[in-house]
Amino acid sequence: MTIARDVWLWVLLISSATADEIQVAVAANFSAPAQKIVETFTAATGHKVALSAGSTGKLYAQIKNGAPFDVLLSADAQTPAKLETEGFGVSGSRFVYATGRLVLWSRRAGWVDDQGEVLGKGAFEHLAIADPKLAPYGAAAMEVLEKRNLVERLRPKFVQGENIAQTHQFVTSGSAELGFLALSQVMREGKIPEGSAWIVPAGLHRPILQEAVLLEKGRDNPAARAWLDHLRAPATRAMIATFGYE
Incomplete structure (x- = not known):
């Protein structure tokens, strides 16, 4: 019993030592799915996630003014591209995580x-x-x-x-x-x-392509990159679809 307990404590300490925390800025429309993703991500990795929801325009302004976000889940594709061009987003990290309706x-x-x-x-x-x-x-x-x-x-x-x-x-x-x-x-x-x-039929407006981008603050944070990998996972994409995204 003592050996088993010691092994369990050792595993717990290792998990605590390797677990990290990330700050994710998320477009308000994606707040509910993001909360679900946090649950599955933390269960799978042990990493903690703090979500900050708001309009994409305001989140962009906060990032430019030094807000400590590691990742942005935008409601468009233009904002992540702009952040990348301006040096606030990691080049090559952008991808579409959902198409809104x-x-x-x-x-x-x-x-x-x-x-x-x-x-x-x-x-x-x-x-x-x-x-x-x-x-x-x-x-x-x-x-x-x-x-x-x-x-x-x-x-x-x-x-x-x-x-x-x-x-x-x-x-x-x-x-x-x-x-x-x-x-x-x-x-x-x-x-x-x-x-x-x-x-609303998709043909009545331009596609609402929502992109994620790794921000400069999260460049060296393994948990931030793990979050983006989790966002791409088939199970996560299937869950996102249940909220009406394509």
């Missing part, structure tokens, strides 16, 4: 039809949309409205969120009857369990 959603059943015609009818007071200057999902929503020639007509109804998480709060709280959200915010296990929704 946009959804028009209301917490009210039967409110949003499956063609999005509710937008043209305008029988609502408020439409929640993320800041298109900071949030790629907000930019995609504006593209959809532009293609339907509804921007100027609906602009007085806009309730603008700082990021997609705040936009989601506007709709769930009732501050807006409906809003453009990331499908990942309302889909669970391949289904939208409540409310009503129009999953």
Whole structure:
């Protein structure tokens, strides 16, 4: 018993000595999947992960101002490329970890039809949309409205969120009857369990390619590279798909 206990303690000490911690900046739309990934990653490696969620634009500004992040999971492909060019991202480390889908959603059943015609009818007071200057999902929503020639007509109804998480709060709280959200915010296990929704056809906006990038602070951190490897793993990708990503 004593030998077995000593061996167990030795393994525990070795694991503690090799475990590391990383700081991951994550786009607000990917917050729920990221939390699930943290669970499987920590279980597999022992490494700890601290997540900081926000709009991609704000995370970019924080990184440039010295925020101690090891990895960025962006809501677009442009921001990681820009960070790499500016010397904040490790060259060659970028890759697409998810392709986002946009959804028009209301917490009210039967409110949003499956063609999005509710937008043209305008029988609502408020439409929640993320800041298109900071949030790629907000930019995609504006593209959809532009293609339907509804921007100027609906602009007085806009309730603008700082990021997609705040936009989601506007709709769930009732501050807006409906809003453009990331499908990942309302889909669970391949289904939208409540409310009503129009999953926006991908052809109505530019692809929402979400890239990950290893930041300079994480260059020599094995845990940061292990995190990115875990993100690419087939099991992780399968889990991400259940949140509505492609």
